[in-house]
Amino acid sequence: MARESFDKEIQFLRMLALAGGAYNRQQFANRLGISVHTYDKTLRSLKEMLGTLKQGLSQEQGSVLSDGFHYNYYESADPLLLFLFRAKSLKETESIRLALLLNALQSRELTAKDLQDHCSEQMPADYPIPDEKTIRGDLKYLEEVGVIIRLHGGRPYRYKAANDLIDHLSDDELLDLFDYVDVIANTQVPSVQGFLLRATLKKALHKRGFEPDTGETHRYKYHYHSRILDEAHLYTIFKAIQQRKKLQFLYLSPKKGKSYASQNSNPLFERETEGTLQTALPLRVVYDHQYGRWYLICHGQRGIMKFRMEGLTQLEEGEAVTEEEFDQRLHIVLEQMKYSWVTDTLRTLKVVARFYNPERSGANFVRERVEAQGQWGTIREETDSTFLFEITVNGIYEIKPWLRSFGSSCEVLEPAWLRKEFIAEWKEIQGYYEPVRENL
Known part of the structure; x- marks a missing residue:
């Protein structure tokens, strides 16, 4: 699959997951920055891709595109977004051919010639028939990734699925x-x-004959679909970090209206892109549990740069740097982010908060949560019903939502200006709940 196409489909599925049916076709296309025709074409491509990956399943086992986005508080569906990972970097003919090979090897031991004959019989009529060299290349790839194994013995070699x-x-x-x-x-x-x-x-x-819902013994809430989609870039970034290579990408800020920018190969439809071209050396990846977001920390023209991973498109590897340069850049980042709650590199300040233990007996979920999520902060006992939490952080804006999420179980003491901000916010919220009439 072309890299640009994959970027477009990531953004397409992200918006479909987050917006659901809130947009009509025209609004959806405008938000992505594509035409309605391209919207229809992309949707059709996704459905065909899903059909290819579901081949061999019965009608009951298969699923339609919209099924993966039906939201139920008590239901944990297979994330539909994952099927992009199965199709990533594969041409359409490759995805069909590999699926045929894997299905054939599930229950039989076959040679490359046997598999070539099988593909020749099963390939759709409008797709080219693979030759023996192509089949052997596919088998080598599947063997390298551990999906199949080559059996011991002389030529011709026999293969089977690695299901031992x-x-x-x-x-x-x-x-x-x-x-x-x-x-x-x-x-x-x-x-x-x-x-x-x-x-x-x-x-x-x-x-083995188990019903599809046999293993569904656990139920989970929303999986942060955007987080799963952003992992499409994660392994490319990790590889670039390991090889000390720069990355080139088009960045689309989440604050702007567009979430996708096409590569304008046709001069008749050329238009100014909404994103910015970036070349930077990746150094770290940070995950924000509060909002389910991935961040790329790198060094670019303006020093340390931070990007929300959902805005990365058209990602490509660039030139490599020396080990000395990489270590130098990394050292600077680690020093500046030493007290970052997530990614902030503002001036440090001390935050002190009083937490109130639950009045009822049993598990102290407030204390347990502070201990689990409080990072390098320290806890000091105050009374039987309260304890103090102190931490030094870069800036206040990333830790503020975490403190606010405790509600009445948390009282900010320092800094004084942050305490005043919390007082003003809670008064505003209180105003929302004031009765409309005194006799209501």
């Missing part, structure tokens, strides 16, 4: 493994690889 681990597990062991992977995939970041493993185990359970 799953096949050797009992039904109870497979269910336990699925439950474990399900919990980790829904609660840890990054999570995409966990969801892909979860999908594989779910198929294995179905092959």
Whole structure:
């Protein structure tokens, strides 16, 4: 799949997940900065891609595009957004061919010639028939990523799907493994690889005759769809960091109206882009648990630069830098972000807050949450019902929502101006709840 197309479909799915049915076709296209024709074409492409990845499933097992976005508080659906990862960087013919190869090797041991004959019979009529060299290249790729294994013996080599681990597990062991992977995939970041493993185990359970909802023993709320989509760039960035390479990308600020910019190859439709071209050396990736956002921290023309990962498009590797330069840039970033609650590099200040323990007996969820999320802050006992939390942070704006989220269980003491801001905010909220009439 072309890189630009993948960027467009990431933004397309993000908006579809977050906005749901709030936009009509024209509004949706305008928000993306594309035509209605391109909107229809992209939607059709996504449906065809999903159909390709679901081939071989019955009508009950398959799903339509909109099913992945039906929101239910008590339901944990397979994130539809993940199917982009299965199709990323693959041409349409490759995705169909690899699916055919994997399906054929699930229950049989076959040679490259056998698989070529199988693909020739099963490939759609409007797609080219693969030759033996192409099939061998596909098999080499699948073997490298661990999806299939080559059996011992002489030529011609035989291949089979790498299902030994799953096949050797009992039904109870497979269910336990699925439950474990399900919990980790829904609660840890990054999570995409966990969801892909979860999908594989779910198929294995179905092959053994279990109902589709057998493993659904846990229920989760909203998965931060944008977070999962942003992981599309995560491994490219990690690779660039490991190889000390710069990145080139078009950045679309989330504060602006457009979330996608096409590559204008046709001069008749050329228009000024809404984004900014950037070349920077990636140094760190930061995840904000409060809002489910990924941030890229890098060094560019203006020194330390921070980008919301959802705004990265057309990501490409650039030239490499020396190890000495990378270490120097990284040292500066680590020093400036030493007291960053998330990514702020403003001047440091001390924050002191009083937390109130729950009045009822049992688990002290306030204390447990402060200990788990308070980072390098210190806790000092004050009374039986209260404790003090002190922390030095870069700026106040990133920690402020966290303090506010405790409601009446948190009282800000220092700095004084922040305490006044909280008082003003709570008075404003109180005003919203004032009765319209005194006798109401």
